[in-house]
Amino acid sequence: AGAVPAAAKSSWGPFLKSIASFNGDLASLTAPPFILSSTSLTEYSGYWAEHPEIFVAPAQENDPQKRALLVLKWFLTTLKQQYSSRSEKLGSEKKPLNPFLGELFLGKWKDPTGEIGETQLISEQVSHHPPVTAYAILNEKHGVKLEGYNGQKASFSGGTISVKQVGHAKYHLREFDEDYLITLPSLHIEGIVYGSPYVELNRGSTIHSSTGYIAQIDYSGKGWITGKKNTFSATLKKEGSKDILYAINGQWSDGFTIKEGKSKKELETYNAKTTEITPLYVAPIEEQDPLESRRAWAKVQESITTGDLETTGTEKSKIENEQRELRKKEREEGREWERRYFTRVMDDPVFTRLAESPGIAAEEGKTDGIWVFDEKKFSQVAEKARAGGEARAEEAANTVA
Ligand SMILES: CCC(=O)OC[C@H](C)CC[C@H]1O[C@H]2C[C@H]3[C@@H]4CC=C5C[C@@H](O)CC[C@]5(C)[C@H]4CC[C@]3(C)[C@H]2[C@@H]1C
Numbered sequence: 001a002g003a004v005p006a007a008a009k010s011s012w013g014p015f016l017k018s019i020a021s022f023n024g025d026l027a028s029l030t031a032p033p034f035i036l037s038s039t040s041l042t043e044y045s046g047y048w049a050e051h052p053e054i055f056v057a058p059a060q061e062n063d064p065q066k067r068a069l070l071v072l073k074w075f076l077t078t079l080k081q082q083y084s085s086r087s088e089k090l091g092s093e094k095k096p097l098n099p100f101l102g103e104l105f106l107g108k109w110k111d112p113t114g115e116i117g118e119t120q121l122i123s124e125q126v127s128h129h130p131p132v133t134a135y136a137i138l139n140e141k142h143g144v145k146l147e148g149y150n151g152q153k154a155s156f157s158g159g160t161i162s163v164k165q166v167g168h169a170k171y172h173l174r175e176f177d178e179d180y181l182i183t184l185p186s187l188h189i190e191g192i193v194y195g196s197p198y199v200e201l202n203r204g205s206t207i208h209s210s211t212g213y214i215a216q217i218d219y220s221g222k223g224w225i226t227g228k229k230n231t232f233s234a235t236l237k238k239e240g241s242k243d244i245l246y247a248i249n250g251q252w253s254d255g256f257t258i259k260e261g262k263s264k265k266e267l268e269t270y271n272a273k274t275t276e277i278t279p280l281y282v283a284p285i286e287e288q289d290p291l292e293s294r295r296a297w298a299k300v301q302e303s304i305t306t307g308d309l310e311t312t313g314t315e316k317s318k319i320e321n322e323q324r325e326l327r328k329k330e331r332e333e334g335r336e337w338e339r340r341y342f343t344r345v346m347d348d349p350v351f352t353r354l355a356e357s358p359g360i361a362a363e364e365g366k367t368d369g370i371w372v373f374d375e376k377k378f379s380q381v382a383e384k385a386r387a388g389g390e391a392r393a394e395e396a397a398n399t400v401a
Pocket of ligand 1: 015026027029030032035044045082093094095150152161165189192195196197199
């Protein structure tokens with residue numbers, strides 16, 4: 001396709017210009033067309049539970065120390081999809097669609113076996129300036145709930161874009177009334193100058209449990225020992241103790257080995273490449289709420305896929321203008337957009353208690369509040385949907401009668 005190189009060459013100008021005046025807002029990057037993804041950033045929340053069986057495993061483990069290890073293992077198994085699934089599937093990292101305020105992405109991981117039960121994904125763009133996505137992943141059968149939110153603070157230097165993630169994830173086990181506070185990795189985008197960007201993780205993540213276990217994960221990128229990309233080393237310790245209970249080493253995009261801290265006995269090797277992903281079920285577009293990503297962006301997604309830049313531009317502007325109108329109306333009426341599933345609180349006791357642990361740096365995002373999943377709003381939405389469904393059924397029955 002002769003066209004691509006020309007388009008590629010011509011579109012470098014705008015991109016390099018946008019990089020030169022980069023103000024930290026990733027959405028302002030004018031990425032070359034072949035970098036544009038038709039996937040909205042709201043969909044990235046799904047990367048947290050594409051192995052539902054691993055996501056619920058801690059709920060079935062009675063020993064608190066082994067449970068903490070299973071939560072650490074689950075977190076590590078999410079990294080490949082979170083940070084390298086686009087590169088692996090599409091050949092390079094892509095620039096996702098920048099979600100509008102109130103945009104929803106809803107789905108579920110079904111379970112034919114009946115052992116795992118259904119796992120539900122709720123993702124909502126709770127802020128547009130700056131972009132913040134909040135999400136909840138719920139498995140009723142095992143009483144597992146993950147809730148969290150994330151935003152990005154980016155900077156450009158030395159040919160790479162560095163991204164600090166603002167926000168955190170909180171994993172809750174109902175049966176044991178246990179919480180795990182997870183900090184988000186920093187990352188940088190390598191390979192930009194070669195036109196095939198990909199993510200490398202930096203620094204570290206911490207998982208601090210209410211049972212007093214601390215997992216520390218260090219991402220070393222091109223490990224100076226192994227020279228392999230996406231390398232990490234992790235340890236699980238009891239708060240206040242130097243003893244390593246478990247050590248995990250490997251590459252988050254390939255595989256890793258779990259060893260006992262003292263005996264160095266190998267307990268398990270996880271293969272990230274061969275472990276099957278469970279596909280997320282998303283309702284057909286005609287059944288979706290107008291605010292759901294794939295319905296709201298349908299025309300833009302279509303034109304990105306067919307490479308029709310013209311239509312991509314006009315359809316995007318339509319959405320942006322609608323949004324500007326809504327914000328204007330809200331300002332005039334002195335109200336704010338009503339988030340459907342999440343609420344911003346200035347303090348979350350679990351977060352505060354667990355964030356005090358030595359491994360967790362003060363959360364920058366904490367200043368303007370913490371986004372939490374609002375069970376009340378969730379049940380109201382479910383109730384309204386049920387009532388709506390019954391009303392439609394009633395109506396249908398009446399018209400038939
Ligand atoms: C070819 C040059 C070029 O156009 O470079 C632009 C690049 C694509 C760089 C900018 C985009 O890179 C994307 C990577 C995205 C992150 C990937 C994974 C996650 C984890 C998820 O849990 C939360 C979101 C997060 C941090 C994504 C945030 C947005 C990132 C940085 C995209 C950049 C716009």
